[in-house]
Amino acid sequence: MKPTAFIDRDGTINIDGGYINNPDNFEIYPFAAQALRMLNTADWSVVIVTNQSGIGRGFYTTEIMNAIHAKMYGYFAAQGVKIDGLYYCPHDPNSKIEEYRKDCNCRKPKTGMFEQAIRELSADTKNMVVVGDKYGDMEAGFKIGAKTILVNTGYGRGEFEQKSHLWRQLPDHRAENLLEAVRIIIDYKN
Ligand SMILES: [Mg+2]
Numbered sequence: 001m002k003p004t005a006f007i008d009r010d011g012t013i014n015i016d017g018g019y020i021n022n023p024d025n026f027e028i029y030p031f032a033a034q035a036l037r038m039l040n041t042a043d044w045s046v047v048i049v050t051n052q053s054g055i056g057r058g059f060y061t062t063e064i065m066n067a068i069h070a071k072m073y074g075y076f077a078a079q080g081v082k083i084d085g086l087y088y089c090p091h092d093p094n095s096k097i098e099e100y101r102k103d104c105n106c107r108k109p110k111t112g113m114f115e116q117a118i119r120e121l122s123a124d125t126k127n128m129v130v131v132g133d134k135y136g137d138m139e140a141g142f143k144i145g146a147k148t149i150l151v152n153t154g155y156g157r158g159e160f161e162q163k164s165h166l167w168r169q170l171p172d173h174r175a176e177n178l179l180e181a182v183r184i185i186i187d188y189k190n
Pocket of ligand 1: 008009010011012016132133134154
């Protein structure tokens, strides 16, 4: 069983450009590769967990998302980064596309993607952390008993400054970005 870092995609690994419908608009933050490589070296599983309701909403197809992920994998492989798992939720309860019209259990802050990853990757459930830029990421982390880190990139700073007074629980940590978050994670094990 390995300690496992669940990492949000948009706004955490890459610039959140809204519903990204073209690999050319998928821009990975310059610090992301170093951050994920540090997790690899420290023997943490790196698992990307991402809501992609743009598929259910008809803004882009699964094929486009796969092309974006192929670009991401290619970039990270060239940087010596290993991604242990990637889980996405394509659903939207109001989708016009029947296969995606679902009040699912996977869309964050629900925990279906995390539970699947825990099963499939034999995560050490006593050593898990969720990193993301939205409260929904944090809430999923609370539910699965993970440590939680809110980054300031993407929506993170605005979410915290404008909405955190409404949150029933605060994240364990805030970090400037994914790299700083990983430095916090590495310290957990020392
Ligand atoms: Mg995000």
